[in-house]
Amino acid sequence: MTGRAIRCGTLFDGTGAAPVRNAVITVQDGRISAVGTTTPAGAETLDLGDRFVMPGLIDCHSHASIVPGEGDQLGQLCRGPVPQALAATRNLRRDLAAGTTTMRIMGEEHFVDIDVREGIETGVITGPRLLVAGRGLAANNGHGRALTSYDGVDDVRRGARENLRRGANHVKIFVTGGVSSPGTTPTSSAYTREEIRAAVEEADRAGTYAAAHAHGGPGLRLAVQEGVGTIEHGALATDEDIALMIERRVWLICTFGIFMHPDGIEGGDGKRPAIMDKMRWARRVVGESFPRHLASGVRFAVGTDAVHGRLPFELQTLVRFGVSPHDALLAGTRWGAEACRIDGDVGTLAPGKRADLIAVDGDPLKDMAAMDRVTTVMKAGVIYDGVFGRSER
Numbered sequence: 577m578t579g580r581a582i583r584c585g586t587l588f589d590g591t592g593a594a595p596v597r598n599a600v601i602t603v604q605d606g607r608i609s610a611v612g613t614t615t616p617a618g619a620e621t622l623d624l625g626d627r628f629v630m631p632g633l634i635d636c637h638s639h640a641s642i643v644p645g646e647g648d649q650l651g652q653l654c655r656g657p658v659p660q661a662l663a664a665t666r667n668l669r670r671d672l673a674a675g676t677t678t679m680r681i682m683g684e685e686h687f688v689d690i691d692v693r694e695g696i697e698t699g700v701i702t703g704p705r706l707l708v709a710g711r712g713l714a715a716n717n718g719h720g721r722a723l724t725s726y727d728g729v730d731d732v733r734r735g736a737r738e739n740l741r742r743g744a745n746h747v748k749i750f751v752t753g754g755v756s757s758p759g760t761t762p763t764s765s766a767y768t769r770e771e772i773r774a775a776v777e778e779a780d781r782a783g784t785y786a787a788a789h790a791h792g793g794p795g796l797r798l799a800v801q802e803g804v805g806t807i808e809h810g811a812l813a814t815d816e817d818i819a820l821m822i823e824r825r826v827w828l829i830c831t832f833g834i835f836m837h838p839d840g841i842e843g844g845d846g847k848r849p850a851i852m853d854k855m856r857w858a859r860r861v862v863g864e865s866f867p868r869h870l871a872s873g874v875r876f877a878v879g880t881d882a883v884h885g886r887l888p889f890e891l892q893t894l895v896r897f898g899v900s901p902h903d904a905l906l907a908g909t910r911w912g913a914e915a916c917r918i919d920g921d922v923g924t925l926a927p928g929k930r931a932d933l934i935a936v937d938g939d940p941l942k943d944m945a946a947m948d949r950v951t952t953v954m955k956a957g958v959i960y961d962g963v964f965g966r967s968e969r
């Protein structure tokens with residue numbers, strides 16, 4: 577079999593190289609076999625000659641089942657497994673259609689993410705390739721606590737081990753408060769150093785890493801000191817926090833849309849004045865600090881935090897905060913793959929990598945608004961047409 581040749585108008589391969597005009601990508605058995613300028617004889621051709629072609633997007637922080645704009649996110653998480661799975665089926669299709677080919681899920685109840693990952697891998701439903709956490713580890717009085725909580729070192733170990741036994745790819749721990757919950761403050765921390773260390777140790781011994789929900793304050797510092805791989809959100813991180821993250825090579829996962837986009841919390845719980853006030857405050861703080869953080873040398877990638885189909889907004893916000901369009905595209909592709917530790921498999925368009933790519937109508941390097949016009953999505957060599965499922969062309 578000679579595979580398929582994809583003719584690209586402009587190719588941004590995610591390696592950091594300058595974009596190439598009129599490149600040809602050859603795909604065989606779901607992986608890229610060559611990147612060059614000639615079409616192999618006999619290959620079936622996909623003509624994207626008037627498109628900007630780049631690696632599929634990597635959403636480093638989402639939740640499959642919830643929609644923040646519908647309000648009461650914890651209530652949504654506490655529904656039964658069937659409504660959760662049905663909602664996930666709808667939501668993930670939206671993400672894929674907008675160009676996300678890989679997504680890291682950061683906590684679900686009923687281990688629904690593990691079943692949904694299986695459903696996608698076996699072709700039962702359509703969605704991005706998933707990396708899952710199982711249940712997020714949350715303290716009884718902490719942010720993110722839905723049906724279950726894990727308190728004390730032994731309980732944290734038990735929770736991490738159960739997730740890992742069921743097939744979680746990483747461990748998620750909610751260290752600090754959040755923006756959407758009225759009770760906790762984003763810098764309060766429910767977990768002790770020993771509990772955080774237990775989560776990191778369990779992940780580490782299983783050959784993976786822990787990801788910490790942390791906005792700022794002592795909890796964020798503890799998480800970085802104890803060796804988590806990624807800090808999620810970091811909205812209130814100080815320059816000192818960022819310096820420590822650089823030193824420890826911890827990734828910052830930016831999630832702007834959840835509190836900045838109208839489809840985020842604003843559309844749901846934002847109708848409550850106390851929540852909307854908290855969000856306006858967070859917007860102001862982030863607007864002041866993130867241009868500095870993003871230029872500091874800290875490694876960063878992006879996530880929608882369940883604002884499904886809105887990963888382009890994250891890239892547009894990076895640019896608004898002073899990141900070059902080139903680096904914004906890397907944040908949405910290769911850097912995301914590195915943060916999720918899957919850069920051997922995805923994130924760039926190079927021989928041996930999975931054939932995960934998208935075609936964009938326009939040039940996002942000139943205008944990031946073009947990312948709202950993803951016209952073709954390919955995952956593992958299969959083309960998905962819009963939101964209505966796939967046609968195997």
Ligand SMILES: [Zn+2]
Pocket residue numbers: 637638639682881
């Ligand atoms: Zn989240």
